[in-house]
Amino acid sequence: MDLESPEQQAVRAAARKFVANNIIPRADEFDKSGEFHEYLLEAAKASKIFTMAIPTEYSGLGYDARTQALVLEEWGYGCAGMGTTLAASILSMEAVLIAGNDEQKRRYFAPMLNTEIGAFGLTEPDAGSDVGAGTTTAAREGDGYRINGAKCWITNGGVASVYVIFALTDVLKGTKGLSAFIVERDRSGFIIGDKEHKLGLRSSNTVYFELKDVHVPVVNLLGHEGDGMKIAMKTLDTARPAIAALAVGLAQRCLDECVEHLHRRFPHKPFPGQTLQFKLADMQIQVDAARQFVRHTMALRDAGMPFARESAISKTLCTDMAMTVSTQAVRLMGSYGYTSELGKFMRDAKVMQIYEGTNQIQRLVISRAVLAPTPKAVPLSSAGAS
Ligand SMILES: Cc1cc2nc3c(=O)[nH]c(=O)nc-3n(C[C@H](O)[C@H](O)[C@H](O)COP(=O)(O)OP(=O)(O)OC[C@H]3O[C@@H](n4cnc5c(N)ncnc54)[C@H](O)[C@@H]3O)c2cc1C
Incomplete structure (x- = not known):
């Protein structure tokens, strides 16, 4: 029984060709150098593949989950590091798809339509599996929030243009006081730190960063306070x-x-x-x-x-x-x-x-x-x- 529709077969074939031409020949080189594969973003531009998780009403490819899985499998076949770049960007977009309003979706997806990428910032130096141990805060101030804290091991952390960042809006409530924010990379106080030196996934960009008095407007809060x-x-x-x-x-x-x-x-x-x-x-x-x-x-x-x-x-x-x-x-x-x-x-x-x-x-x-x-x-x- 053929489990893939003709459309899915075409997507898989295109992804396979892209991987064969652009990823497999250079995966070893980038694994050895540990440099981010910037060239790949440019190569992906024509295929719009970085927009596969964005619904068509926001000008993305709007692939369903099964079709996205076919592409991810092909990327994993070529290089898991490069595939992780795509997967982590989608991860951040999913948060916006789940909790964002129409305006937030438009704004967040706009850079992705131009083959820029996103990042998802949850993990902190003392909060990995135990998300509740996080200490990054977002204090309400005027027309927005002032975010302070640090995130580590963030995929695409040094190369993304937009981020979904989790921070406590109420430190007394633990995880019930956690909220999610869209944070643009060019905001003052967003300080990209060291790259993590990894055993594998070496071409994937994984970094530590700090948020020092980063101000975001209220319209950057995803959902409500405490929804994080x-x-x-x-x-x-x-x-x-x-x-x-x-x-x-x-x-x-x-x-x-x-x-x-x-x-x-x-x-x-x-x-x-x-x-x-x-x-x-x-x-x-x-x-x-x-x-x-x-x-x-x-x-x-x-x-x-x-x-x-x-x-x-x-x-x-x-x-x-x-x-x-x-x-x-x-x-x-x-x-x-x-x-x-x-x-x-x-x-x-x-x-x-x-x-x-x-x-x-x-x-x-x-x-x-x-x-x-x-x-x-x-x-x-x-x-x-x-
Ligand atoms: C390459 C890479 C990319 C990453 N990208 C991102 C990213 O984009 N965004 C992001 O937010 N994070 C990212 N992370 C962080 C990753 O999600 C965390 O490392 C992971 O959740 C584990 O947290 P930890 O490393 O602090 O381990 P710890 O939580 O300190 O765990 C250490 C060990 O204890 C075990 N353990 C902990 N608690 C329990 C428990 N209750 N019961 C049983 N066992 C337990 C764990 O399984 C593990 O074996 C990335 C990590 C890596 C390595």
Whole structure:
């Protein structure tokens, strides 16, 4: 059964071509230099692909979640670092889609239509998994808010033009006092700090930044004061399956690289022993199963059904799978697999188990759903196939 519509097949084919021409040939170079892949934004301009999450009424491509997943998978196949740039920008847009009014959406999406990117600033030096430990504040002042604090590990943090930033409007209320704001990069007091030096995703821009008396007008508040935690959690629900799609692409690439290498290494004889072949089979089983679960999660979202539980499962399932498959790929390719070019997949896979909420935190979310009085599981077949 063909699960992709003709339109989706065309989108996948275009994304694959873009990745083959623009990402795969330069991924190793940017991984080695650790520089941000600025050139890619320019290359993406003609395809408008950076606007795929923006609804058509705001002049974006307006792809549904399943179609976005196809593109993300292809990006993950090419380079997870470059794919993360796109995914993190979409993450910030999702917050605006969830909580923004019409004017805010127009304003936030305008730079993206010009191939600029956004960032999502939740994590702080002392607040990662425990969002409630954040100390960034937004004090009401005159016609706006004065934001003070610091954010760290923010993807696109040094290269975005607009940000969604979370800050406490009421420090006494904990997470109930958290609010979300649109913050433009050129506001006075927005100070971009050091780049994080990472094991993987090296071409992705990840930075620390400070907000020192950054003034934003009231119209930059998303939703109402105190809505921040709800907005952050709903946004992350939409983003986790996107990371899962990147992970599927990365794992498929590992498998393809392995097969190619093994054909080269053992050209005139069958691969040595069944062990090797069975390992390849196991890798393909895991990749295919993970891909189907992402598709299922996206179908639930497109159908307007609850998908928070499936979002957490897809993130955990696919990123753990990518870690296993990429490690296996290094093993199967011997010393060739240990080159920085191919070892990159394993380095990149590792972070997927950490960002957008660690897989331990996802297991907390999933176990809560499992233990809830009314199970919310949706049968795999009931959300539509395409
Ligand atoms: C490359 C990269 C890009 C990132 N991009 C962004 C971004 O764009 N925006 C953003 O806001 N953040 C971003 N982050 C931050 C990321 O989301 C956090 O690092 C992540 O949520 C984990 O927080 P932490 O690093 O503070 O770990 P901690 O919260 O300190 O956790 C440390 C360990 O303890 C475990 N742990 C913590 N609490 C519990 C618990 N209650 N139960 C069980 N185990 C627990 C964790 O699973 C982990 O293994 C990024 C991180 C990286 C590495």
